[in-house]
Amino acid sequence: xxxxxxxxxxxxxxxxxGGLKAIDGVSLEVRNDELVSLIGPNGAGKTSTINCICxxxxxxxxxxxxxxxxxxxxxxxxVARRRISRSFQNLDLFKGMTVxxxxxxxxxxxxxxxxxxxxxxxxxxxKEEKELEEYIVEEIFSLFGLAKYxxxxxxxxxxxxxxxxxxxRALAARPMLLILDEPVAGMNSDExxxxxxxxxxxxxxxxxxxxxxxxMDLVMNISDRIxxxxxxxxxxxxxxxxxxxxxxxxxxxxxxxxxx
Amino acid sequence: MHKNKTVIGLGIAVIFYLLGPFVLSDYMLYLVxxxxxxxxxAVGLNILTGYTGLIAMANGAFIxxxxxxxxxxxxxxxxxxxxxxxxxxxxxxVIGMIFGIPALRLRxxxxxxxxxxxxxxxxxxxxxxxSVTNGERGIFLAPPNLFGFSLVGDKGFFFLTVxxxxxxxxxxxxxxxxxxxxxxxxxxxxxxxxxxxxxDIFKYKLISFAISSFYxxxxxxxxxFYMTYVSPxxxxxNVSIDYIAMIIVxxxxxxxxxxxxxxxxxxxxxxxxxxxxxxxxxxxxxxxxAAFRQLVxxxxxxxxxxxxxxxxxxxxRRLFCWLKAKIFSPKSEMEPQV
Ligand SMILES: Nc1ncnc2c1ncn2[C@@H]1O[C@H](COP(=O)(O)OP(=O)(O)O)[C@@H](O)[C@H]1O
Ligand SMILES: [Mg+2]
Numbered sequence: 001x002x003x004x005x006x007x008x009x010x011x012x013x014x015x016x017x018g019g020l021k022a023i024d025g026v027s028l029e030v031r032n033d034e035l036v037s038l039i040g041p042n043g044a045g046k047t048s049t050i051n052c053i054c055x056x057x058x059x060x061x062x063x064x065x066x067x068x069x070x071x072x073x074x075x076x077x078x079v080a081r082r083r084i085s086r087s088f089q090n091l092d093l094f095k096g097m098t099v100x101x102x103x104x105x106x107x108x109x110x111x112x113x114x115x116x117x118x119x120x121x122x123x124x125x126x127k128e129e130k131e132l133e134e135y136i137v138e139e140i141f142s143l144f145g146l147a148k149y150x151x152x153x154x155x156x157x158x159x160x161x162x163x164x165x166x167x168x169r170a171l172a173a174r175p176m177l178l179i180l181d182e183p184v185a186g187m188n189s190d191e192x193x194x195x196x197x198x199x200x201x202x203x204x205x206x207x208x209x210x211x212x213x214x215x216m217d218l219v220m221n222i223s224d225r226i227x228x229x230x231x232x233x234x235x236x237x238x239x240x241x242x243x244x245x246x247x248x249x250x251x252x253x254x255x256x257x258x259x260x
Numbered sequence: 261m262h263k264n265k266t267v268i269g270l271g272i273a274v275i276f277y278l279l280g281p282f283v284l285s286d287y288m289l290y291l292v293x294x295x296x297x298x299x300x301x302a303v304g305l306n307i308l309t310g311y312t313g314l315i316a317m318a319n320g321a322f323i324x325x326x327x328x329x330x331x332x333x334x335x336x337x338x339x340x341x342x343x344x345x346x347x348x349x350x351x352x353x354v355i356g357m358i359f360g361i362p363a364l365r366l367r368x369x370x371x372x373x374x375x376x377x378x379x380x381x382x383x384x385x386x387x388x389x390x391s392v393t394n395g396e397r398g399i400f401l402a403p404p405n406l407f408g409f410s411l412v413g414d415k416g417f418f419f420l421t422v423x424x425x426x427x428x429x430x431x432x433x434x435x436x437x438x439x440x441x442x443x444x445x446x447x448x449x450x451x452x453x454x455x456x457x458x459x460d461i462f463k464y465k466l467i468s469f470a471i472s473s474f475y476x477x478x479x480x481x482x483x484x485f486y487m488t489y490v491s492p493x494x495x496x497x498n499v500s501i502d503y504i505a506m507i508i509v510x511x512x513x514x515x516x517x518x519x520x521x522x523x524x525x526x527x528x529x530x531x532x533x534x535x536x537x538x539x540x541x542x543x544x545x546x547x548x549x550a551a552f553r554q555l556v557x558x559x560x561x562x563x564x565x566x567x568x569x570x571x572x573x574x575x576x577r578r579l580f581c582w583l584k585a586k587i588f589s590p591k592s593e594m595e596p597q598v
Binding site: 054056075077093095096097120121128173 | 440459467
């Protein structure tokens, strides 16, 4: 096997908020079909890093490549069109829409029919809408067990379900890279197990994943490689064995849980 | 069950549509025509404000743009009547988009101010671009011909206004079944998440302005022909506020909201009028009708904002659920929704 092709490459990025250096030279890479985890203590800059990848924040310096293309200066919606999807640490669902509508909008970048067709609900628009619904019900709702909630408004559903809907929405875009920001945070062990299985199924669909997570069992079990950051800087990277053996990592981050 | 309901609803609508002009009095027809025209404007404004979350204070002036466009095309350039209506819509869509551009980066209060400026600027143009608008004197329109029949009076217009209002509601219904409409709602609910999902926020806000203004333009064209007269005072800030009242009272982001709000705002003055008549017998009323009307209006907006932010549409929905439960199955619960 040759070394897999590089999908996402984050090269020495910097980001400041006022005077605070939130990211101070983070680099990481996700290759095709890899599941890469990004870990670090609270406030380390993990969410900020993916906000930079999604162009929600403009970085001060550094570069970001996707499939060899420099995406550093793109707008958020243009990044999405490159097939990078993400879930949100603090749920960002559309409260005025049903579960089905939320997930449908996740596929926005794939919808081709124009505004006129939508106003008339004729031809392409109607056909596409039907196909989209079929795809979501068969491929995505079945994966997450969301079918029975399809016409519920998202605000009325429990937190665990909302988390799933968030991931389902990101997946509806048929991404090449799926970024998950703490997908099991705040979930009980059953829900965590379910989500872990879901993530594994997503992997089987040849979607690369960048995972941010505090649940170390989960991270160590399913990651191909792991990056550790602290105070906005890279501390270590490698396989789970390599990372857990790294003295710096043990000291600043894992120490606590290892001692217990 | 669902199919049946649709069929019954359609049946009632068609019967109303075909028989309306022959069973309703001229005065009732006049109210229906006004309500239908207002429905077009309100459904349009609801797309922008209710569904996309963009507050706009210029709907009155946008309606004016449509009215003037149609009037000028018809009287000065001899464009066929039916053609002037879509052109008025398109023209207003373009103007709406132009005034929408500065609004793209603004929200809430600042957006309201920016669209208020658009309202004032357009009114200034209506008043002062006299070579085109005739200024305060306005433009008179001869009754138009439709397929060889002279389209005069309340009966003649009924089919047109109610027909176009129905189409307007149908298009809006379609829109929110599909991707474009979902993008609008997503911008309203969570614009950052929408953007990261791939929604080009600026583009969709502009589209929302365009569609909403198109509705306003069509409403304006119909209004001008129906009144046979177009002048600046028909499109002032008070009209913009009337439309905001319609969608708040009717139901923000609800298809029926535009219709119910329009009906409410059109017939409310009639009730106020009657009210003044009755009360006036006992207490001498020094207030002018207009002032009293504004007062009732302002009160209604506050009442709805505080007690029923989902508007008449929600009240009617609950009423229907209650009736259904009473009539069909005493056990069935109210459906939770929207
Ligand atoms: N929008 C913001 N404004 C100011 N500071 C921020 C903002 N977002 C994050 N930060 C700060 O940047 C640092 C990194 O935060 P974050 O990326 O959320 O960390 P993590 O996801 O690793 O817990 C923290 O110190 C946080 O307080
Ligand atoms: Mg975080």
